Amino acid sequence: MADARPFHWEYEEPPVQREAFRVEGGRPLRGEVPVSGSKNASLKLLAAATLTGERCRFTNVPEIADVHVMVETLRDLGVVVDHPARNTYEVAAGDVDWLFVPLEAAAKMRASFILLGPLLARFGRVIISNPGGDRIGRRPVNLHVEAMKRLGAAVSYKNGYYFAQAPGRLRGGQVDFPGVTVMGTENAMLAATLADGHTTIRPAAQEPEVDDLIEFLRAMGAEIVRSAPDTIEVEGRRRLRGADHRVIADRIEAGTFIVAAAVTGGEVTVRQAPAAHLGAFLEAMDRVGVALQRDGDTIRVRGSADPGAYRATDIETSPYPGLATDLQPPMAVLLSRAQGTSHIHEAIFEDRLEWLEELSRMGAAVEMVDDHHATLTGPCRLRASEVVMSDLRAGASLILAALAAEGESVIHGAHQVRRGYEDIERKFLDLGARIAHVSEA
Numbered sequence: 001m002a003d004a005r006p007f008h009w010e011y012e013e014p015p016v017q018r019e020a021f022r023v024e025g026g027r028p029l030r031g032e033v034p035v036s037g038s039k040n041a042s043l044k045l046l047a048a049a050t051l052t053g054e055r056c057r058f059t060n061v062p063e064i065a066d067v068h069v070m071v072e073t074l075r076d077l078g079v080v081v082d083h084p085a086r087n088t089y090e091v092a093a094g095d096v097d098w099l100f101v102p103l104e105a106a107a108k109m110r111a112s113f114i115l116l117g118p119l120l121a122r123f124g125r126v127i128i129s130n131p132g133g134d135r136i137g138r139r140p141v142n143l144h145v146e147a148m149k150r151l152g153a154a155v156s157y158k159n160g161y162y163f164a165q166a167p168g169r170l171r172g173g174q175v176d177f178p179g180v181t182v183m184g185t186e187n188a189m190l191a192a193t194l195a196d197g198h199t200t201i202r203p204a205a206q207e208p209e210v211d212d213l214i215e216f217l218r219a220m221g222a223e224i225v226r227s228a229p230d231t232i233e234v235e236g237r238r239r240l241r242g243a244d245h246r247v248i249a250d251r252i253e254a255g256t257f258i259v260a261a262a263v264t265g266g267e268v269t270v271r272q273a274p275a276a277h278l279g280a281f282l283e284a285m286d287r288v289g290v291a292l293q294r295d296g297d298t299i300r301v302r303g304s305a306d307p308g309a310y311r312a313t314d315i316e317t318s319p320y321p322g323l324a325t326d327l328q329p330p331m332a333v334l335l336s337r338a339q340g341t342s343h344i345h346e347a348i349f350e351d352r353l354e355w356l357e358e359l360s361r362m363g364a365a366v367e368m369v370d371d372h373h374a375t376l377t378g379p380c381r382l383r384a385s386e387v388v389m390s391d392l393r394a395g396a397s398l399i400l401a402a403l404a405a406e407g408e409s410v411i412h413g414a415h416q417v418r419r420g421y422e423d424i425e426r427k428f429l430d431l432g433a434r435i436a437h438v439s440e441a
């Protein structure tokens with residue numbers, strides 16, 4: 001049995017452009033902000049394009065670091081990726097020179113692992129590095145590997161790399177996951193589209209980004225249905241054709257800006273917000289007492305500056321349609337300003353609450369119960385501080401906290417947010433925020 005323990009190489013990161021944000025907080029945000037295309041949909045769509053040799057064209061792709069890493073990884077494989085305009089990418093995976101996804105890609109971005117399914121299904125073999133990515137928890141990929149084996153692949157593990165091959169062709173099968181895994185569902189689905197026979201995946205993740213991927217695969221000629229909310233059925237095809245696709249809006253970015261308006265007592269109109277994908281989040285905002293007006297994909301937020309205007313509430317993260325774990329950090333900033341004690345249950349990742357330590361340094365009354373539970377008692381006045389971003393979503397939330405805090409904060413590790421929020425500084429500046437980045441040696 002291959003050693004499937006996650007393998008963490010000591011990997012000397014190339015000197016990325018390290019930067020900090022200086023934020024002068026305490027000012028209400030006002031104005032309009034457009035939501036960009038979804039990071040988590042884009043990365044899988046770009047990978048899915050390797051299922052065919054024909055050209056695929058994607059629009060509304062956010063210009064973010066993770067997309068650029070995926071593009072670079074595809075190009076390193078020998079895939080042609082053109083970038084004819086901002087937010088538009090064209091992929092043509094006619095042939096590939098290598099079937100090797102290196103540590104460099106995986107160390108920068110866990111989502112590089114989504115290449116396992118499509119490359120294995122199309123070319124019959126791939127060597128792919130065990131991913132790194134966000135430091136929120138162990139982040140294993142054992143379920144992805146098990147799914148490939150259920151589809152007839154042989155996968156071994158050595159020195160941080162998975163060696164996968166499918167002599168002949170993958171064959172359809174029953175993929176039963178012990179619990180919901182978003183990318184596990186996506187990897188299995190991508191592999192199944194070219195497998196020989198029928199595949200059933202359950203419980204299949206229900207995130208909107210999964211359905212966006214299904215829509216694109218169908219446009220490519222794949223035979224895929226959601227036969228039940230948590231079940232995906234695929235009839236494998238011999239080959240798929242090129243297709244065009246517009247990426248859905250990013251629900252996590254939308255939620256982040258809604259909280260930004262609420263915690264700064266501002267008035268913000270969030271445009272192109274995928275309101276239909278924010279059900280659990282908007283319901284939680286309602287419970288807290290944030291004044292929201294929804295008109296299609298435009299959400300108007302009228303925040304309140306007076307302490308105690310918001311009510312404490314309990315939140316629990318869960319797979320879609322539950323409250324997204326990626327929106328837990330922004331919600332925590334809001335709850336730090338709510339009257340009363342809120343209980344946070346982070347049910348998906350085992351150390352996605354660690355960042356609350358930085359929030360407590362800004363004055364939030366945080367009590368860590370265990371890896372999955374914490375309480376926040378408010379209202380508290382957040383104070384400007386010097387803090388460090390640990391991951392993408394916590395990073396964005398520290399910006400929200402700094403915008404709400406009186407005085408000047410410095411947030412180190414700002415390059416983290418460039419991974420997943422397009423033009424985040426410009427968007428905040430356009431809302432009247434005082435934020436500037438300073439590069440750090």
Ligand code: EPZ
Nearest residue numbers: 040111139140141142143144180181182183184348349392
């Ligand atoms: C996706 O990660 C998203 N990333 C995450 O967003 C998001 O937080 C997460 O889904 C949950 O919604 C992308 O789509 C690129 P999982 P994913 O597999 O698919 C365990 C962001 O900031 N698990 O649904 O990797 C895992 O440890 C990122 O945009 C295994 O044990 O998450 C976790 O506890 C952060 N073995 C749980 O399942 C596996 O093989 C759910 O993880 C895979 C997962």
